[in-house]
Amino acid sequence: MTQKSTPCLARTEHEIDTWHLHTDVAIVGCGGAGACAAIEAADAGANVRVFEAASAPGGSTALSGGEVYLGGNGGTRMQRTFGFTDSSENMIAYLHMQHGAQADADKIRAYVEGGADHFDWLCEQGVPFKESYLEERLVEPITDDCLIWSGNEKAWPEVDTCTPVPRAHVVQKVGMGAGEVLMAQLVQAMTQRPQITLTCDARALCLIENAQGDVVGITVRIDGEEYHCRATGGVILCAGGFVMNETMLKQYAPKLLRCSMPIGNPNDTGAGIQMGQSVGAAAINMHEGFASIPYYPPASLTYGIVVTDKGQRFVNEDAYHGRIGSMLLEQICERAYLIADVEAYGSYEEMNFLAADVAGTGDSIEELEAELGMTPGTLSHTVSLYNTWAAKGEDPLFHKQAAWLRPLEPPYVALDVTPGRGCFMPYFTLGGLDTAPTGEARRIDGSVVTGLYAAGRNAAGVPRRGFGYNSGISVGDATFFGRMAGRAAAQRALQLR
Amino acid sequence: MTQKSTPCLARTEHEIDTWHLHTDVAIVGCGGAGACAAIEAADAGANVRVFEAASAPGGSTALSGGEVYLGGNGGTRMQRTFGFTDSSENMIAYLHMQHGAQADADKIRAYVEGGADHFDWLCEQGVPFKESYLEERLVEPITDDCLIWSGNEKAWPEVDTCTPVPRAHVVQKVGMGAGEVLMAQLVQAMTQRPQITLTCDARALCLIENAQGDVVGITVRIDGEEYHCRATGGVILCAGGFVMNETMLKQYAPKLLRCSMPIGNPNDTGAGIQMGQSVGAAAINMHEGFASIPYYPPASLTYGIVVTDKGQRFVNEDAYHGRIGSMLLEQICERAYLIADVEAYGSYEEMNFLAADVAGTGDSIEELEAELGMTPGTLSHTVSLYNTWAAKGEDPLFHKQAAWLRPLEPPYVALDVTPGRGCFMPYFTLGGLDTAPTGEARRIDGSVVTGLYAAGRNAAGVPRRGFGYNSGISVGDATFFGRMAGRAAAQRALQLR
Numbered sequence: 001m002t003q004k005s006t007p008c009l010a011r012t013e014h015e016i017d018t019w020h021l022h023t024d025v026a027i028v029g030c031g032g033a034g035a036c037a038a039i040e041a042a043d044a045g046a047n048v049r050v051f052e053a054a055s056a057p058g059g060s061t062a063l064s065g066g067e068v069y070l071g072g073n074g075g076t077r078m079q080r081t082f083g084f085t086d087s088s089e090n091m092i093a094y095l096h097m098q099h100g101a102q103a104d105a106d107k108i109r110a111y112v113e114g115g116a117d118h119f120d121w122l123c124e125q126g127v128p129f130k131e132s133y134l135e136e137r138l139v140e141p142i143t144d145d146c147l148i149w150s151g152n153e154k155a156w157p158e159v160d161t162c163t164p165v166p167r168a169h170v171v172q173k174v175g176m177g178a179g180e181v182l183m184a185q186l187v188q189a190m191t192q193r194p195q196i197t198l199t200c201d202a203r204a205l206c207l208i209e210n211a212q213g214d215v216v217g218i219t220v221r222i223d224g225e226e227y228h229c230r231a232t233g234g235v236i237l238c239a240g241g242f243v244m245n246e247t248m249l250k251q252y253a254p255k256l257l258r259c260s261m262p263i264g265n266p267n268d269t270g271a272g273i274q275m276g277q278s279v280g281a282a283a284i285n286m287h288e289g290f291a292s293i294p295y296y297p298p299a300s301l302t303y304g305i306v307v308t309d310k311g312q313r314f315v316n317e318d319a320y321h322g323r324i325g326s327m328l329l330e331q332i333c334e335r336a337y338l339i340a341d342v343e344a345y346g347s348y349e350e351m352n353f354l355a356a357d358v359a360g361t362g363d364s365i366e367e368l369e370a371e372l373g374m375t376p377g378t379l380s381h382t383v384s385l386y387n388t389w390a391a392k393g394e395d396p397l398f399h400k401q402a403a404w405l406r407p408l409e410p411p412y413v414a415l416d417v418t419p420g421r422g423c424f425m426p427y428f429t430l431g432g433l434d435t436a437p438t439g440e441a442r443r444i445d446g447s448v449v450t451g452l453y454a455a456g457r458n459a460a461g462v463p464r465r466g467f468g469y470n471s472g473i474s475v476g477d478a479t480f481f482g483r484m485a486g487r488a489a490a491q492r493a494l495q496l497r
Numbered sequence: 498m499t500q501k502s503t504p505c506l507a508r509t510e511h512e513i514d515t516w517h518l519h520t521d522v523a524i525v526g527c528g529g530a531g532a533c534a535a536i537e538a539a540d541a542g543a544n545v546r547v548f549e550a551a552s553a554p555g556g557s558t559a560l561s562g563g564e565v566y567l568g569g570n571g572g573t574r575m576q577r578t579f580g581f582t583d584s585s586e587n588m589i590a591y592l593h594m595q596h597g598a599q600a601d602a603d604k605i606r607a608y609v610e611g612g613a614d615h616f617d618w619l620c621e622q623g624v625p626f627k628e629s630y631l632e633e634r635l636v637e638p639i640t641d642d643c644l645i646w647s648g649n650e651k652a653w654p655e656v657d658t659c660t661p662v663p664r665a666h667v668v669q670k671v672g673m674g675a676g677e678v679l680m681a682q683l684v685q686a687m688t689q690r691p692q693i694t695l696t697c698d699a700r701a702l703c704l705i706e707n708a709q710g711d712v713v714g715i716t717v718r719i720d721g722e723e724y725h726c727r728a729t730g731g732v733i734l735c736a737g738g739f740v741m742n743e744t745m746l747k748q749y750a751p752k753l754l755r756c757s758m759p760i761g762n763p764n765d766t767g768a769g770i771q772m773g774q775s776v777g778a779a780a781i782n783m784h785e786g787f788a789s790i791p792y793y794p795p796a797s798l799t800y801g802i803v804v805t806d807k808g809q810r811f812v813n814e815d816a817y818h819g820r821i822g823s824m825l826l827e828q829i830c831e832r833a834y835l836i837a838d839v840e841a842y843g844s845y846e847e848m849n850f851l852a853a854d855v856a857g858t859g860d861s862i863e864e865l866e867a868e869l870g871m872t873p874g875t876l877s878h879t880v881s882l883y884n885t886w887a888a889k890g891e892d893p894l895f896h897k898q899a900a901w902l903r904p905l906e907p908p909y910v911a912l913d914v915t916p917g918r919g920c921f922m923p924y925f926t927l928g929g930l931d932t933a934p935t936g937e938a939r940r941i942d943g944s945v946v947t948g949l950y951a952a953g954r955n956a957a958g959v960p961r962r963g964f965g966y967n968s969g970i971s972v973g974d975a976t977f978f979g980r981m982a983g984r985a986a987a988q989r990a991l992q993l994r
Contacts, residue, residue: 008941008942009777009940009942009944100751101747101751101754102747102748102751250598250599251599251781251782251931252781252784254597254598254599257598274941274942277777277779277941278777278940278941280506280774280775280777282774284748284749285748286783286784287749287783287784287785288784310894310895312809314829315829327829330827332811332812332824375882375886375893375894377878377882377885378882378894381874381878381882385872385874385875385878388874389872396872397807397872397875398807434748443506443775444505444771444774444775445505445506445771447506
């Protein structure tokens with residue numbers, strides 16, 4: 001998985017003999033953030049150059065499920081169609097609960113207040129969304145449906161405070177991975193704008209600053225040659241997070257190394273973050289990441305419980321899979337299991353993402369406990385207590401909601417969900433450059449690095465904690481704040497003309 | 498607690514009209530790191546200027562318990578006196594277990610291999626250590642004794658792999674807070690060296706770099722006037738961590754905000770870290786910190802158990818208090834309790850640091866469970882299971898060692914150790930500038946910022962995780978790597994003469 005990060009130290013303007021390229025706005029990376037930045041900058045009247053390191057555009061957004069987490073302002077058109085009202089206050093309160101002390105109040109407010117419009121804007125770019133809604137608990141639809149529940153809306157503690165509404169708007173595609181449809185359409189929209197020039201196989205090497213420390217351009221390598229590109233309005237870094245950089249993971253977010261599968265594209269090396277740091281922009285929230293055990297489908301496994309090798313539960317199992325994964329990483333244990341009965345196990349063997357091995361089975365819970373090598377009286381007590389309360393539709397310890405409570409009946413099965421023992425445990429990073437809601441990159445003292453912008457996982461965005469993640473919040477944040485950055489850089493370029 | 502951090506952005510040399518001061522080595526901060534850097538730089542032949550923001554030297558080291566965690570190389574003179582052998586391999590393995598993926602192998606090796614000599618060096622500076630050893634479990638001696646157990650040496654998992662030896666060497670002082678004796682002696686040693694000039698009430702404002710980005714000096718404010726100090730060999734940042742800066746805590750280490758008492762001096766605002774960042778040095782490990790519930794004395798409370806409001810244990814209670822505090826911060830719970838019986842409760846009311854309220858008592862565990870509002874069958878089951886195994890001298894779940902296992906007998910008492918509910922929960926930060934074992938500050942790509950050094954909590958040192966902390970490791974690390982930095986900067990100055 002390791003990709004050595006490029007040394008990204010900045011150059012100063014006086015080192016540049018020849019500017020090979022000139023543009024109003026230069027953008028590094030053509031994923032969701034970069035594409036939206038380009039479209040918005042072009043629509044604001046700027047010329048735009050987009051440099052993509054891969055041989056085709058798309059970035060990690062193209063590899064995603066194409067979910068866009070949006071709401072607020074009474075609800076998006078899609079939410080309202082299915083009768084869901086989603087006030088801005090409701091969504092803001094929800095996102096603050098999710099991200100705690102790390103929440104960026106200004107970004108959350110901008111994102112929520114602009115969310116319904118952003119959905120319409122995506123539609124205007126030709127991104128297809130089917131007018132449909134799915135009620136069930138799922139990670140990603142395999143149908144071409146749109147509105148789904150993709151977070152902790154119906155789970156404790158959010159459900160006690162915020163009105164639950166579904167907010168993931170999935171791009172229309174039969175089967176998983178609708179991110180490729182999203183990106184194809186955004187790239188198509190770029191193509192329709194002659195002000196935008198996209199260059200693939202173009203590796204951004206370093207930023208160029210002037211004597212005042214303002215960013216004035218960027219050096220890119222194309223086919224072995226270095227080109228210096230002057231960018232009047234500035235440079236927007238949309239080069240992704242650092243999940244593919246093991247050195248940075250070890251230094252900043254070591255707990256993620258226990259997961260099994262980095263989610264992203266090979267260029268998510270943190271080079272964009274480092275380029276920003278090289279001109280004084282601050283990287284924040286670097287220890288956080290998404291980490292998950294996506295154990296549904298089948299949703300019926302939510303009737304099961306997740307325990308450590310001490311037989312202890314540690315989370316409400318009806319929470320979003322990313323919360324369960326994040327909590328699991330904090331447990332001191334050598335094994336962790338998802339315990340299910342036959343009904344909860346359901347269609348697991350026919351279709352699952354988790355790929356967890358069966359660690360044991362038992363005709364009684366004591367038999368399973370013994371087979372798993374657990375101390376007698378641990379798992380059996382946990383299940384007994386759980387069952388007593390589940391029969392009453394209550395979970396006084398972890399607040400799993402009544403909809404997912406029913407006593408576990410023999411025979412039992414245990415799936416091995418220990419991090420690093422083979423089950424699918426995807427992860428990616430949630431740290432990046434500190435930016436204003438406009439996308440302007442900020443220094444450690446909060447001052448703006450003039451001419452530098454960042455969006456997507458190159459920045460620390462709305463999603464700040466694995467504990468509070470929702471599917472679609474990264475793509476939502478990347479496309480939304482990509483637009484903000486594109487607009488701000490274009491306006492700056494026009495002012496300086 | 499909040500102290501606004503100084504905006505610390507660097508100046509460039511061409512902005513400086515007049516150099517008011519000239520020195521070989523400039524040092525920011527006169528705590529343990531700064532004082533040792535000054536002494537070592539002077540002994541290497543350099544002239545040294547030390548700028549201390551407070552009106553007297555001492556820094557956070559003077560506020561500490563004066564414990565110095567040292568060993569390796571067969572053992573310090575003090576360890577060997579009391580029959581303890583401590584091979585370098587043993588101590589290196591121990592420190593790696595403690596800090597996991599975050600461990601800095603080069604720093605650990607240097608620290609361990611130089612530890613016994615460093616103890617002798619401290620003695621040579623006149624720091625007093627009584628030839629004595631205490632066997633008992635304690636946070637800090639109230640006698641003037643020296644060698645104590647101050648970490649997880651006798652606890653799982655370290656005890657299964659590493660030979661347990663005591664490593665905290667406490668400076669001689671009757672009563673707590675021997676750090677003031679340590680610093681008084683180090684300052685005295687500075688005074689004996691005419692090459693060292695110490696200026697108090699001197700606020701470092703920003704670094705000064707040349708056109709190549711090398712650090713060539715520093716601007717300090719003294720009595721309202723700004724002075725530019727040229728430092729031929731470089732600047733050593735020993736200005737502490739950022740525990741007093743709420744903005745930085747929120748951004749980098751938000752979980753620490755749940756603790757009750759920042760440990761440090763008011764100038765631990767992170768300004769030194771930010772000054773380093775302003776010239777391109779990388780700040781790493783910023784999310785980590787020490788967090789503790791120092792629940793002994795009385796050591797007898799170690800016979801108790803620590804549980805969440807779900808009645809679950811989560812750690813071996815014979816671990817170092819900082820490990821228990823760190824683990825506690827990771828639990829999702831609204832309350833946490835230390836459960837003890839009369840014998841374990843012992844002399845708690847006569848003498849304790851914890852200051853935790855009694856949350857409940859009971860003539861039976863079921864009565865206590867009810868009084869605490871816990872779900873029936875939770876705490877009572879935990880205690881029943883614990884007692885069954887404790888009677889056999891075993892703890893199959895959390896591996897508390899036999900020495901601290903005995904069944905808890907009625908009547909019972911529960912102390913409220915919930916973070917934020919009043920008990921004493923000290924904390925400080927463990928993130929800082931990335932430095933080589935020489936103290937040289939490094940950029941994000943590992944390259945050295947020429948002329949910049951850091952030590953103490955201004956740097957990311959040997960202690961990297963609250964989970965793996967030992968009392969005395971910060972003072973040990975600060976004094977040891979302060980010396981390394983002083984030596985390196987002095988050598989550079991002499992070479993450039």
